[in-house]
Amino acid sequence: MSVNDVGGRRRFEDSEYTLHIYPGSIAEGTIYCPITARKTSTAAEVIDSLINKLQLEKTKCYVLAEVKEFGGEEWILNPTDCPVQRMMLWPRMALENRTSGEDYRFLLREKNLDGSIHYGSLQSWLRVTEERRRMVERGFLPQPQQKDYDDLCGLPDLNEKTLLENLRNRFKQEKIYTYVGSILIVINPFKFLPIYNPKYVKMYDNHQLGKLEPHIYAVADVAYHAMLQRRKNQCIVISGESGSGKTQSTNFLIHHLTALSQKGFASGVEQIILGAGPVLEGLWDIQIDCIDDGI
Numbered sequence: 637m638s639v640n641d642v643g644g645r646r647r648f649e650d651s652e653y654t655l656h657i658y659p660g661s662i663a664e665g666t667i668y669c670p671i672t673a674r675k676t677s678t679a680a681e682v683i684d685s686l687i688n689k690l691q692l693e694k695t696k697c698y699v700l701a702e703v704k705e706f707g708g709e710e711w712i713l714n715p716t717d718c719p720v721q722r723m724m725l726w727p728r729m730a731l732e733n734r735t736s737g738e739d740y741r742f743l744l745r746e747k748n749l750d751g752s753i754h755y756g757s758l759q760s761w762l763r764v765t766e767e768r769r770r771m772v773e774r775g776f777l778p779q780p781q782q783k784d785y786d787d788l789c790g791l792p793d794l795n796e797k798t799l800l801e802n803l804r805n806r807f808k809q810e811k812i813y814t815y816v817g818s819i820l821i822v823i824n825p826f827k828f829l830p831i832y833n834p835k836y837v838k839m840y841d842n843h844q845l846g847k848l849e850p851h852i853y854a855v856a857d858v859a860y861h862a863m864l865q866r867r868k869n870q871c872i873v874i875s876g877e878s879g880s881g882k883t884q885s886t887n888f889l890i891h892h893l894t895a896l897s898q899k900g901f902a903s904g905v906e907q908i909i910l911g912a913g914p915v916l917e918g919l920w921d922i923q924i925d926c927i928d929d930g931i
C-alpha cells in the first residue's frame with residue numbers, strides 16, 4: 637500500500653456526513669436534527685451530540701433506531717454501532733429523495749428503566765411529523781438549521797438550490813469566503829469586516845488549505861509557498877462582474893503577499909504595487925474606449 641493510499645483512506649475515514657435524526661415526540665417542534673458524524677462515530681456519540689443540540693434531559697437513556705420504509709420495523713442500534721456506516725448501506729434513491737417511498741431514516745427513542753423502548757403512539761407521531769413538514773414548506777414554521785459547508789465539494793446533496801442556500805447561510809453569518817476545492821468564492825459584503833488584521837495574516841501564514849475557515853489570505857499563502865517550493869511563478873485568477881470586489885480582493889492578496897515577504901512589507905513595496913492599480917485600471921479604461929471607438 638502506498639503512502640498516498642494511507643492518506644486517502646484516512647481522509648475518507650475523516651470525512652464528515654450529516655445524519656438526519658428524527659426525535660419525534662422527544663423534542664416537540666423539531667422535525668429532524670442534523671448531526672455531523674464521521675464514519676467511525678458511534679451511536680452513543682451521535683446521541684450525546686443530540687442531547688446537547690436538542691437540550692434533552694441527560695438523566696434519561698436514549699437509543700437510535702433505524703427504520704426502513706416509514707412505519708416499518710425499527711432496528712435498534714447498539715451504542716457501538718456506527719450510524720454513518722449503516723446509512724451508507726441505504727439505497728442511493730433513499731439518500732437522495734426522501735419522498736420516493738423508500739423512507740430510510742434514524743429515529744431517536746427513549747429507553748425505559750426496564751430496558752424496553754418507549755414508542756409513544758407511532759401513528760400520532762407520524763401525523764404530527766407530516767403536519768410539521770407541511771407547515772415548514774408553507775413557511776409557517778422555521779426551516780431546521782442546516783450545517784454550513786466551507787467547501788461546496790463537501791455538500792452531501794449538490795444542486796443549485798443547496799449550493800445557493802449554503803452560500804446564503806454562510807453570508808448571513810458574515811462568512812463571505814467559501815471554497816470549491818482550491819477555488820475561493822467571495823461574496824461582496826459591502827461593509828468592513830474585521831478579518832484582515834495582523835492576527836489573520838499570522839494565522840494563515842504557512843497553513844494547510846482547508847484547515848482554517850476559507851479566506852483570501854489562505855489563497856495568497858498557498859501561492860506564495862508554492863512559489864518558494866517549486867521556484868516557479870504563480871498566478872491567481874480573479875474574476876467577477878463589475879463591483880463584485882476584484883480590486884479589493886487584489887489589495888488583500890497584495891497585502892498578505894507583502895506581509896509574508898517581510899522585506900517587501902518593510903520597504904513599502906505594497907504601497908508601490910497598490911499605487912500602480914489605479915494607473916493600470918485607467919489604461920484598461922482607455923483601451924476599452926479605443927476598442928469601442930474602433931481605434
Ligand SMILES: Nc1ncnc2c1ncn2[C@@H]1O[C@H](COP(=O)(O)OP(=O)(O)OP(=O)(O)O)[C@@H](O)[C@H]1O
Pocket residue numbers: 824825826827828829876877878879880881882883884885
Ligand atoms: N472584501 C470586502 N470587504 C468589504 N467591502 C468590500 C469587499 N470587497 C468589495 N467591497 C466593496 O465593494 C466595492 C466594489 O469593490 P471593487 O472596486 O473591488 O469591485 P471590482 O470588482 O474591482 O469592480 P470593477 O470591476 O468595476 O472595477 C468596494 O468599494 C468596497 O466598498
